[in-house]
Amino acid sequence: MNRQSQAAVLFLLGAALLHAGTTDLYLRYVKAGLRPLLLASGAILIVTALATAWYEHRRTKAKREQEQRKAGAAPHPEHAHPEHAHPEHAHPGPAHPEHSHPEPRVSWLLILPLLALILVAPPALGSYSATRTGTALQEPLAYPSLPATDPLPLSVVDYAGRAVYDHGRTLTGREVRLTGFVALDHEGTPYLVRMALNCCAADAQPVKVGLTGDIPPVLQPDTWLTITGTYTSRTTHDPVNNGPIPFIKVTTATPTPTPRDPYDESWNN
Structure with missing residues (x-):
C-alpha cells in the first residue's frame, strides 16, 4: 500500500x-x-x-x-x-x-x-448482552428533587437507583414512566433494561428493572416499551453478578419505537 x-x-x-x-x-x-x-x-x-x-x-x-x-x-x-x-x-x-x-x-x-x-450500521446492544452481563447499578451521589409532573418521566437508571439505595422515599405515591427494552432471564422473568455508557458502546453495561403487575401476556426480547407504574419494595439479585434489581408495578405498557439515543448516560453524569 x-x-x-x-x-x-x-x-x-x-x-x-x-x-x-x-x-x-x-x-x-x-x-x-x-x-x-x-x-x-x-x-x-x-x-x-x-x-x-x-x-x-x-x-x-x-x-x-x-x-x-x-x-x-x-x-x-x-x-x-x-x-x-x-x-x-x-x-x-x-x-x-x-x-x-x-x-x-x-x-x-x-x-x-x-x-x-x-x-453496516450495527444495532445497539440489546437483550443478548443484557442477560449475559450483570447489572451495573451504582449508588447515586445525590437524589435531586423531582418535578410534580404526573406521570413522572424517569430514566431506568434513575428509578433503579432511587428504588434500591433511597428505598423509594422519593418515589412512594408517585406514578412514574420508564422507557427501555425487554429482556427475559432463563426463568422467563421480564426486565426493562437500558444499557448505560461510560464512554462508548464497548463498555456498555445493563441496568435492569423487574416488571410486575399488569404485564402484557406476550413479551418479545428487544421490544421497546414505555411503561407507567408505581414503586414497589420488591427486589431481587442479578444471577450474573448478584447485583440488586428493583421492581416496578406496571399499570400500562405500550410498545414504542427505538429512541434516537438507545443508551442511558445518566448513571455517571
Missing part, C-alpha cells in the same frame, strides 16, 4: 467519521458528549490525507524533474571519451540494481473495518 493509497484510506475514514458525527449514527458507538471530538478527529484525518497526497505528488514531481535533468546532461555517445565509447575498454564498476519491495497484500485488510463502518 503506497502513500497515495494510504491517503485515500485516511480520507475515507475521516469522511466516515464526519458522516457519523453529523447524523445520529455516532450514537451507536459513543456517548453524545463525545460528538465534538468525533467531528474533530474526522477533520484532522481528512487534512492529514490531503497533506499526504500533496506531499507525495510534489515528491514524485521533483524526482521526475531530477531524472529529466540527468538525462539531458548525459554526453552524446559520439562525443564520449573513447574508453567509454568502447565497452571492452571500460572499467566495470560494481552493479547496484534497484530492488523493489512491494508492500504485503495483507495490508489491504486494514480497509475492511472502514468498509464495515461505512456500509
